[in-house]
Amino acid sequence: MRVAVLLKDRCQPRKCNQECIKFCPRVRAGVPETIFMGQEGKPVISEELCIGCGICINKCPFDAIRIIGLPEELDQDLTHQYGENAFRLFRLPIPRTGIATGILGPNGIGKTTALRILSGEERPNLGDYDDPPGWDKVLDNYAGTETGRYLKRVADGDLRSATKPQYVDQLPKVVKGKVRDLLESVDERGELSEWVPRLNLDNALRRDMSELSGGELQRVAIAATLMKDADVYFFDEPSSYLDIHERLRIARVIKELSEKKQVLVIEHDLALLDFLCENVHLMYGTEGAYGVVVPAKAVRHAINIYLDGFLKEENIRFRDSAIEFTEHPPRNTAAMTELLDFPAMKKDFGPFKLEVGAGTIHHAEVVGILGPNATGKTTFVKMLAGVLKPDEGKLDAEIKVSYKPQYIKTDFEGTLQELIYTETPQLYSDSFLKAEVTRPLALDALKDKKVSRLSGGELQRVAVAMCLARDAQLYLLDEPSAYLDSNQRMECAKTIRRVMEKSGRSALIVDHDVYFIDMLADSLMIFGGDPGKHGIAQGPYDLRQGMNRFLKDVDVTFRRDQETHRPRVNKPGSRLDREQRAAGEYYYAVRGEA
Template sequence: MRLAIVHKDRCHAKKCGKECIAYCPRVRTGDETIIIGESGRAEISEELCVGCGICVKKCPFEALDIIQLPEELDTPVTRYGPNAFVLYGLPQPVAGKVTGMLGPNGIGKSTAVKILSGQMKPNLGIFDHEVEWAEILKHYAGTELLDYLKQVAAKTIKASIKPQYIDFIPKAFKGTVRSLLEQNDERKKLDYYAKELALDTILDKDLTYLSGGELQRVALTVALSKEANFYFLDEVTPFLDIYQRMTAARLIRELASEHPVILVEHDIAILDMVAETVHIGYGKPSAFGIISRPKGVRVGVNQYLEGFVAEENVRIRDYPVLFETRSHESDVDRETLMTIPKMTKSFPGFDLTVDGGEVRRGEVLGIVGANGIGKSTFAKLLAGVETPDGGKKFDTVRVSYKPQYVTADSSDSVEFTLRSATRRFDTSYYQHEILEPLGLMPILQSEVKNLSGGELQRVAIALCLSREADLYILDEPSAHLDVEQRLVTTKVIKRAAEDKGAGIMVIDHDMYTIDMISERLLVFDGVPGKEGTARGPFEMKDGMNMFLSNLGITFRRDKTGRPRINNPGSYLDREQKAAGEYYYYNAAESALAAEGSTEE
């Protein structure tokens, strides 16, 4: 089966020479394989298309995709229309379990949930007539989903959904946190969730003034508080620190003991901890998506990182995601770029102390710590946005700063925005090292205000790295990025540090991102919301041990090198704490070492 996809947000027929039509071999023979429809966009006949792919290569806006699918994918779950996204496969909600979904953005995870929650009826890829539920149920006869879809058809399913993007909540609901939570407290657990997620101090705060982390915890509380048959949670970790992520994971597992939960999450460490099974989503984002059959979470995550889904015999990526401890060690004798001065900064009720340190040329310095402990304030001090107490603004080196929360209210195109920040936009270096790996080429003509959260984040990263500076500071660049985008982003940032001979600081709560990107670590400790101290930089092992010991959390590495969270109180958790090894710990190596010492 051949799919012809036209990305409506990228097709700008009025701005191009209609190359797709001009170069199509079938059009040249007289067929109307490609036309400009009433919508002003290209329309492609899948029956007439021969799959040569010339139109795909000639389109200046990368708005077209011609895809040859495997023969066994003969019946889609649903399709949005001619030349539109198509989904194959659905996840299976399981009572008493958390079912994970892992895959790139735009692969159909939200579409699957709309179908499972009854918001959308699957059409089996049929457009010429409305598909009735009787026809849909007949198609799923004999499958595990049949009984569940019968309930969806009868409208007896009530779903509670925590959306991916939370910034619309203050626009949709005006009032305080307390009023929103009380309105949705159908399970009568407001007091419990408010205490567990530390919402007590913001209950009377207006939603408009919440930070991203506060808004994320409120959104999760609303979703967990509703009485429903099925809970769908889309990205619960952005803007939450590791301790808050662990709390959220525990609350989700508690809920799953009573109701089916499907969790879409790009923080693999948390997904690995909370889910029992996982569905892998693969395909081509915004073109087609395939949801795999359920797999054990360890097997599924490892297959996804390896890029090969064994049961389906499908390679979903040309390269594996690797975690190597030696990646934190540099053979280069790095020159000192700048000295971080000792500084203090006080606000009403909060004090920040910076012990000082040095930043080296060409290195990426990871910054970790709990929320509300002064990391963003520290970044603002270095960027000159804030002035330290008893001192002047930091101006020793040029600083480019990407803030934690990125807003989009500009009508300018992505290309105009980036061109205004750099004179190198048209160089091959900029195209190959910034635009292409960050996936910005297809959206260059899109207005910034119309971008999704993930697209906006990638533009903000590119904008920060485009400026001429000696020090680049990126505050939570992983938010709203999927696993593959995070991998690519870490490579872009590390190459930028080397190529520019600059120092780069990355503040993030995703342990995988920190693990892959950092050469050394700056650690913040203290009492969140009251006082914080910036210590270091340390070598990675020492820094992570300090950070995680403060939180009481241990990580191990499995045989693939992947960091995995130990369940609190488990044997490995207790063993590592006793050894003082909170992060770089390999159970197999430990066992061999113990065996060797016994033999001696």
């Protein structure tokens, strides 16, 4: 089965010589119907006539064509297609009562499309985009299946759904007014008084939506979803903007809900997904071209398959190599040369005060920074970067710093290629950076895209790359995993790690994803205190000591999966949880069942 996809946002016929048509061997052999200019002024590719040679892919100057070979069996599983040579989705995930079901896969392969179909916002067309079938034909197609039984409830209007949207930072643009007014308007279950304290929203109730931080917007969106009286609940990336304390709190709340309702969760934080869900649907595909939903598997098995990158049942390899985790031995810092000794520092903003203990950063060291939101992590990074000056304590060392802020904003009007040539042309000219940064972060595929049109994840990859490209001794990256899918997070972590090891430079990384920090950090700084009022920073500690301190405060223990060595959250009160707490080993057990 051959799938031909034209990425219309990349295709620019006025700026090319129609190489896809001119060099097509079938067209040159006298079969012009193979690929021709359609009514929209863009190429149309016949999947029946295409021989899959790939010449059009290589000749297209804008990387706008995808020709993909898929198993013939999938032809019977086509759920939805948006048009000729357009994105298509195969199969659907199905939520089940009594457990939380997860969806795990890259961005741009149809997870949100699946939610729209399951919530009744869109009717599946089974690939017939010119003459979409009615519900009768759709239900006949799925007769006798679990998917069919679910869709019948959707078709009959017998299924109420509630969806927590993905991009909560866009909420203030569509929802105006006070938080209390919003929550009261959606409280169909009379549970406002329960969810406000449980989701720590007391201080947000009297404020306007436009005044909320990203974390507050996320918690408001989750509360609004929970208070709706529905049969099935969809949570699209509920961990964004939340620290690990908040993520685990939200996970417990969603698990409670799943005991009596159907719950489906899209999540890229693998530790959270592992803790929250019993079953997971993997998804694979090509961004913007197609997506395939894999039947649900037990969460441990699903995540391990995802990390390995090979789906045995369908004989599909969706990643070139497996993602590996290692049990970090403590580094001998005595043998490492010091880059920066920072003194004890204080910063007083009036309502908020930050105290930082003295510490040392070494050459070629990656220091992770963990802690609750609003405890001064970004303030500390800004003091090291010279953006803010401490009220007490002075940084004597003169070192060159490259800084990627938490919130990325740009008003650049040109393409990404133009931005890079203006700001960091070395990403294209330096062979080391091209191999270690530009390619792994997949920037070439974005080069002709307007910067203003980049998604949050695309903009994040660009910001990380530009930060790493600058000539500096210390690289400060504030939440580099935000907006990235699981695969992109792992690639980003490996990229940062490789650059520091090979260049002998050092980095400080603020993030809330435990997998991400575990993959790249040598040591940890731990932030605590009273969020929004008083922050206290300590360290750096070696990774194991730092994780033990941090996880003890979070009140959760981790173990290592025996197969992949990835960190896994222990079930509270389980034998391993009790044993590790007694031994003071919150980070991972030296031995134990996975």
